[in-house]
Amino acid sequence: MAQELGDVSTAFRWLGKNDRIAVEAYDDPKVVGVTCYVSRARTGGVKGTVGLAEDKAEASIACRQVAATVTFKGTVPQQEDVFSERMSILFKRLHIVRLVDVKRNTLVYLTYSDKLIDGSPMNAITAVPVAASTPIPVK
Numbered sequence: 001m002a003q004e005l006g007d008v009s010t011a012f013r014w015l016g017k018n019d020r021i022a023v024e025a026y027d028d029p030k031v032v033g034v035t036c037y038v039s040r041a042r043t044g045g046v047k048g049t050v051g052l053a054e055d056k057a058e059a060s061i062a063c064r065q066v067a068a069t070v071t072f073k074g075t076v077p078q079q080e081d082v083f084s085e086r087m088s089i090l091f092k093r094l095h096i097v098r099l100v101d102v103k104r105n106t107l108v109y110l111t112y113s114d115k116l117i118d119g120s121p122m123n124a125i126t127a128v129p130v131a132a133s134t135p136i137p138v139k
Contacts, residue, residue: 033067
């Protein structure tokens with residue numbers, strides 16, 4: 001679901017890809033005109049190249065209005081896991097959660113990673129205000 005926009009190398013590896021920071025774009029599937037940009041570490045080396053490495057839990061997020069107006073595909077829940085992507089072969093996932101601040105007519109996006117046994121408190125948050133003329137249709 002993500003579109004990889006690019007990456008920068010952070011550590012040289014003799015075999016396989018280098019360690020890097022990747023920047024990806026995620027379009028909110030229920031909110032037309034909002035895109036979330038996430039940067040996160042990608043582990044290289046042989047394990048990273050074949051998809052067996054576990055990426056670090058740190059991620060940064062910035063969501064923005066990318067169209068003239070924001071529109072909604074039906075109602076949206078007060079809180080919803082919008083995107084989820086594997087960060088290791090087993091058990092670890094990156095999540096992007098959308099929360100609705102009804103009082104301020106704002107969409108709040110939170111990114112974090114979880115692990116089956118021991119999750120990480122590392123997280124990042126961003127907000128996209130929606131014009132007062134477009135109330136957010138909350139379930």
